[in-house]
Every structure is written in C-alpha cells, then in structure tokens.
C-alpha cells in the first residue's frame with residue numbers, strides 16, 4: 001500500500017485530496033497547522049500530523065514522523081487580493097513564505113528519501129491565475145508563478161532519480177475556505193483603487209462561468225500521482241481547463 005503526504009488538509013482541496021486517496025486504499029498522512037481529527041473519516045490508513053509549512057522545525061518533525069512516503073502534495077496556500085500599493089512588504093513576504101518557500105522547504109525535506117529509493121512524485125498545487133493576468137492579484141499570482149517555474153526546472157534535475165515533479169492548477173473554487181481566509185489577510189484596498197476593486201467584486205458576483213470543485217482538484221492530483229504518463233502541467237476544473245486552452 002502506498003503513502004501520500006498532503007499539506008493544508010484542514011479544509012478545501014487538501015481535505016478532498018486526503019479523502020480521495022483514503023477511498024482508494026492509499027495510506028494518507030494528512031497534515032494541518034492545527035490537527036483536527038473531526039474533519040476526516042476515521043481510518044486505520046489515516047494519520048494526522050501537525051505541519052506549518054513556514055516553520056522549519058515543524059517540517060522536519062512531520063517528515064520524520066511520517067516515515068517513508070511515495071507522494072507529496074504541496075497544497076497549503078493563502079490568497080491575497082489587493083493593489084501592490086496597499087500591501088506592506090511584510091505581508092508580501094508572508095504570502096511567499098507559505099505559497100512559495102513553504103513548497104520548496106517541504107519538497108527539500110522529502111527529497112533525500114525519494115532519491116535514495118529512486119522513486120517518488122511531488123505535486124505542487126498552484127493556480128489558474130498564473131494562466132491569465134487578473135486585477136489586484138499581482139502578489140498572489142507571483143507567489144504561484146514562481147512555483148510553476150520552480151517545479152518545471154526541478155522536474156528536470158529529479159528525472160535522473162526517477163522522481164516526478166508536476167503541477168496542478170485549479171480554477172476558482174468558491175466552495176473552499178480560500179476566499180474567507182484571503183479576506184482575513186486583506187488590510188484594506190487603497191481608496192484610489194476602489195473602482196478597480198468594485199470591478200473585481202462585480203465580476204465575481206455576475207459571473208455565471210462554470211467554477212472549479214474540490215473534487216476536480218482531487219481527481220487531477222490522483223491522475224498525476226498514479227499515472228506516470230499524466231501531464232506534468234494539469235489545469236483542474238472547467239474554468240482552468242478553458243484558460244489553459246486559450247493561452
């Protein structure tokens with residue numbers, strides 16, 4: 001039986017990915033900043049471990065505790081919608097610490113065991129916002145686009161060790177806690193950008209385009225992890241698929 005470790009399993013995509021693999025007879029190490037066993041069905045194949053991807057000691061402890069794993073999903077992430085002018089540099093660093101450096105740090109921590117076994121797959125969850133520029137998302141997009149570039153280059157250096165590194169790019173998914181979590185991080189959009197912000201909010205409210213479901217993301221991750229022939233750059237959800245096709 002194979003084992004997968006997933007970051008950010010307390011809600012949204014991470015939670016759905018964990019359930020998807022548990023239902024298909026994988027051992028799942030579901031990691032969360034604050035472990036909550038209530039969110040997942042109890043199973044002898046499930047372990048819940050604390051992991052904050054911005055904390056080196058927490059990463060080391062979780063990877064040690066997890067033991068051998070076959071697949072890693074870097075899913076933990078935070079959003080931010082604001083103008084550059086309204087975003088203090090500390091907040092920008094916070095976004096990169098989680099979305100970008102967190103992904104790199106957890107990947108670094110699992111690589112020795114993958115390399116020694118000459119096997120393993122890493123899936124980095126980025127976003128369809130990297131496929132098309134959007135208003136007031138410069139920082140978030142940059143943090144995810146960096147992971148795209150990082151992953152594509154990393155895949156080349158890991159291929160000789162039979163380790164795969166791939167990207168899943170979800171579209172907009174209003175059913176996760178993402179928007180609420182991002183709102184909590186917003187410090188107020190500067191007045192000069194009010195009209196632009198209004199345009200964004202009206203666009204969301206009026207949009208009837210199909211959106212991404214957590215299930216779309218879980219299925220994309222499943223296909224990348226279990227099928228070595230799966231694309232290493234995989235949009236997930238109808239909106240993400242349409243944007244990728246239009247590029």
Ligand SMILES: NC(=O)c1ccc[n+]([C@@H]2O[C@H](COP(=O)([O-])OP(=O)(O)OC[C@H]3O[C@@H](n4cnc5c(N)ncnc54)[C@H](OP(=O)(O)O)[C@@H]3O)[C@@H](O)[C@H]2O)c1
Pocket residue numbers: 007008009010011012013014032033034051052053054075076077078079098102125126127128169170171172173174176177178179181
């Ligand atoms: N929803 C969307 O529209 C959308 C679209 C494209 C891509 N994405 C990406 O998909 C991923 C999952 O997002 P989601 O929509 O499922 O949002 P979500 O429901 O807010 O889930 C995000 C998860 O990341 C965790 N997290 C945040 N900071 C962390 C840290 N420092 N260490 C460990 N875990 C941390 C959160 O844990 P806590 O409970 O501890 O906060 C939560 O479990 C993110 O990378 C996001 O950028 C989302």
